[in-house]
Amino acid sequence: MTRPRGFLRRAGLLAALLALSACSITPPPPLVPATPGVTVVPKEKLNEVVVGVDEVKGGYNPHTLAAQSTVTTALSSLLLPSAFRSNPDGSPSLDRTLLVGAEVTGAAPYTVTYTLRRDASWSDAAPIAAEDFVYLWQRMRSEPGVVNPAGYRLISDIRSREGGKVVEVVFAEPYPAWRDLFRDLLPAHLLKDAPGGWSSALTESFPATAGPFAVRTLDQPRGEIILERSDRYWEQPAALDRVILRRASQSATLDALRSGDDQVALVRADSITTTNLAKLAETTPLTTEAVPRGEVVQVLFRPASPNLADVKVRTAVRALLNRDELIGVGARGGPGAALRADSLVVPPSRPGYRATVPQDGVDAAALLTEAGLTRPDGGKWGRDGRPLQLVIAAPGGVEPYATIANQVQRQLSLSGIESEVLTTPPDELFGELLADPGGTGGQGDRTVDIAVVPLVGSGDSGTVLASAFGCPEPDNAGSSTTFPGNPAGFCDPAVQKIVEEALTGRLLLSDALAQVEPLLWQQAVSLPLFQVTDLLVVLPQAQGVATGAPFAGPLSGAAAWRREDR
Template identity: 70%
Template sequence: MGERSVVVALAAVLLVAACTATPPPPLVPSTPGMTVVPKEKQNELVVGVDDVKGGYNPHTLAAQSAITTALSSLLLPSTFRTDADGSPRVDLDLLVSAEVTGADPYTVTYTLRRDASWSDSAPIAAEDFVYLWQRMREEPGVVNPAGYRLIDDITSREGGKVVEVVFAEPYPGWRSLFHDLLPAHLLKDAPGGWGAALADSFPATAGPFAVRNLDQPRGEIILERNDRYWEQPPALDRLVLRRASQGDIVEALDTSDNHVALIRADAIALRDVDELAKAQPVTVTTVPRPEVVTVLFRPAAPRMGDVRVRTAISNILDRDELIALGTRSGPSAHLRADAQVTPPSKPGYAATMPAETGDPVQLLTEAGYTRTDGYWGRDGSRLELTIAAPAGIEPYVAVANEVQRQLSLSGIGGRVLTTQPNELFARDLGLTDGPDNAVDIAVVPRLDTGDSAAVLASSFGCTTSPQDGGTPIPGNLSGFCDQSVQPVIEQALSGEVLLSDALAAVEPVLWQQAVSMPLFQVADLLVVLPEAREVTAGAPFAGPFGTASSWRLEGR
């Protein structure tokens, strides 16, 4: 065959190949170590949820949600988990041991499993402990940093697999630290720093599941079995979290398109679930979150520095109406929070709220205000307050608007400030004096991370100025500091006094100072179809996803 004939033949072959339908490239997992399961063979469980929007850092107030708790328990390693009775239990999937190994200085030693690693094969090691410690003690808007601020140093040996944490003083609540570790090797130098950590994705994971797809616009998160997980693999091949309205979620349960639902139900959703339960034997459980909706009256704000003004405003507000509006007659309606520190569903909770005292008119008059033309004012200026809430997060925005409405009916002007959660907690609530836009009242969550003494110290303790001129330690969200109770708060944190004795001394002062008005504990409704096996409410505050490794579908 001549050269021209070869060229013609080759061109013909190429033409035929070009006309042939080319198969699509293979689907590549978004997370290393994850095996794609053919659709026809999937053992898949679908959970209906209220939302899947971003901000998944469990250590920031800005990212708190049911979906953050769910993803953290499935994708991030922890030194301790919560047992069914609420007590901390060492997580042997990550640790060989964790124990107090020194008294002077107080030292806790963690021995990590050699095979524990992130999904990109980097070992889980001491640098992950150091990263979390440094961020928790320095960043504003983090959840209960008081325990981390007691740490003096972290050292390591044996390639970072033995971690020694040295405390400035004894800390009996140390088991509440170092949960939901983050991949330091990917985050410490990442663009955007701490504020962007886990903003819309997980760069690496270390749990039984890995992220297959995280599609916020479509409202769907797909998790698949992590083949690089070193422990027992989950029973499910795939776990899907799917956003929908509450009505659509109940309808999807009725058609078995969803197998489980976890929603912050209102009265209408409760009625729909009751109707569903008449048609099939679903299991319905209330799941309290570790989150109490709280109204802060901020002494740090110039207009709120006078306790008489704070007390007057607290007494003007109709707390029952705020609770009714925020709970929407859902499961949270049965979890009224009448104590400053311990949430209603936690063992040891006891109501401490005193009877209301003080006439608002008299208190405002004593503070130098007069009412003219229906408005309170002083020195020629009306009393106008800024009421802040995290943008797009309910029930906080709704409660803030109701606070503004109630105050306006009493002659106090106000504007509702809704900013992005990261900006609110890291910037707006960090202002301590001066500017006209300082936040006077904030509707925010208070979180219980296991150690109520740390909650007390983080929420109401005074700021300690660093002795070495280093990074200042942010204060609490209200800017409250009372030296008369500070020693008791510190003694509760170090275990020198019982928490119950500390609360007995401190809570009356908090109520008298009118610093915060707790409203209710947020709760979700868990609905489970009969074919979804082993799905329970889970350990207290851990949520149902803490046991997702054992979930399965009947017959799969």
């Protein structure tokens, strides 16, 4: 049978292809010697800085007392948008990566208008808009256990214009510190209808971000967080490819600095670590600097507790505590020991700080006797044959609070007062036990009498005063609810009048504090101890690393860091 010429040409071409294929089945020789069971992958050289930290455990919502930590501050500064940020002197500065402008546009009612950039968006491409302002306002004014909510509770309404890119915030009263609001906005479109909502927001990670970095890995069990330069950020990109936060013991962090595996460390150093760093500096070029956090460790004596309702009992119990010893145990000889807190509202590192602690001696035994308590045969203090038993609460697993709570128990025991330490999950402590509007803080048949907790003084001091010591107020937005009380369960009409005048600017803060701090000391509500302080260690390879604006933390400037190996 005769084949067409086209068929023969195609058959020849097919034969040639098969021959070529047969010749190419054998792979080329490897570039490196092969090891059985091992795949060789070229290692990509990344421009990165590794930061050693004490802990990376979950709970990253910067607006809750339960989540306050060095890492929470670091992540929020890099991943969340803010209307204002702090200058090096602590004053607020408009964040132009988010806002075109923000100004007071009305006096009656007091109104502030924010104009957002059109290109500002979350990492899932949703625009940052008015709904994010509304969500944060609604949660901050009504949720228990939030950080300094007094300013948000003055807001009566939020209006939206121009597709949510113009936000009008209406206040029930003037609020001079309005620039402290709407920092670290959260993605409302992902959280407002999510199961768990606010209570589970940022528990494990960030559902969306809006900053120069994005989360590549957040591995709590391994103790590592990897942040990579965000390709969705609309402003100047970060200089680094990534920043790695790596958990380790302080001795392991020292070894990592010595070997150069870590280029930066941010730890709450004790006296041993400080000494070892000084020795390391003899052979390894490095710089160290103290970085005060926005936290002051305080011991609260809760007037809402039946055991401590009498001011004489509160005053006596406070007097039985050795404050110097509590500071020593909590600060552990680290840099925090130098920031002793002798004021009830303003942290020691903040401009305007002035010591107000009274020096008068107190006869604790006489006060307890006047309050109707007895101590038979030098045993335990009690009433009607029943010993006085106090519950001392602290956030579980959070230092230095748990350690100090145990020391408070020991000191009271030596003075004849029985007590137990209750260390409970932070969200439960602040969100339930210390947040009852009635102030009882009950857990079953137990009531929190004493709480070792932080006072967050990083915001406006008038707002801190109102949030920490103000009375529960009705909702300015028109609902019939009453806001949660302060963690101490404290309310005094004489103090409240001054608090309201300071919050709304009718009274200068310095004048308000001069009047209110003596009253608060007399009420024996709080015993401040010291300001929690980290130690920043930097090797020469990490360029541009500084302490940052007050309370913003060193990582707030990580977008401008550089890595230069020498």
